[in-house]
Amino acid sequence: AQSVTQLGSHVSVSEGALVLLRCNYSSSVPPYLFWYVQYPNQGLQLLLKYTSAATLVKGINGFEAEFKKSETSFHLTKPSAHMSDAAEYFCAVSAFTGNQFYFGTGTSLTVIP
């Protein structure tokens, strides 16, 4: 069965600093991996997804994530944090058969001015 683990339920960074949100996956088959962001009172918005093409995936708002099979990781990064990046971030893996997603517990990102 697939699952993801997000290390750190809360991450704080200074404005302009590197953002690193961690996600490790567990899957017996090549996974499809997703990062979603949730701003207050809004739905989950897709940031980026990995579907076995390039291992470095670029998403919206300057975010990117690198699929590392050897580390079973799909960490989300952004070189320079902006105040508008403050939100909840969710990593998810899709089931190999069927359509359900398995989510992590989420990481709340705070950006300090």
Added chain:
Amino acid sequence: EPEVTQTPSHQVTQMGQEVILRCVPISNHLYFYWYRQILGQKVEFLVSFYNNEISEKSEIFDDQFSVERPDGSNFTLKIRSTKLEDSAMYFCASSEPVSGGPKDTQYFGPGTRLTVL
């Protein structure tokens, strides 16, 4: 940009009452989903729906739950007799089967916060 909408944003109900949560998926999408997130826990899959029938459901989705697409636009989740532990944020999602499988992006609504007293 098309988006998934959900109503109401917050629903308060008494234990044992029936609730219906409503969703309007993106218009050309064919797969519909319900997820829930109990406060402080993971977002959990409940059910997926395709071609007017349930295609998958989780262990959480017991006989108290049902889904329906009553018309061409709405997708509803009904909880027949709510329990305290049903208190959670419920997310609706939809996807367009571009590849017809796990690669398909699911687009989520803003959620309905259900509080059972």
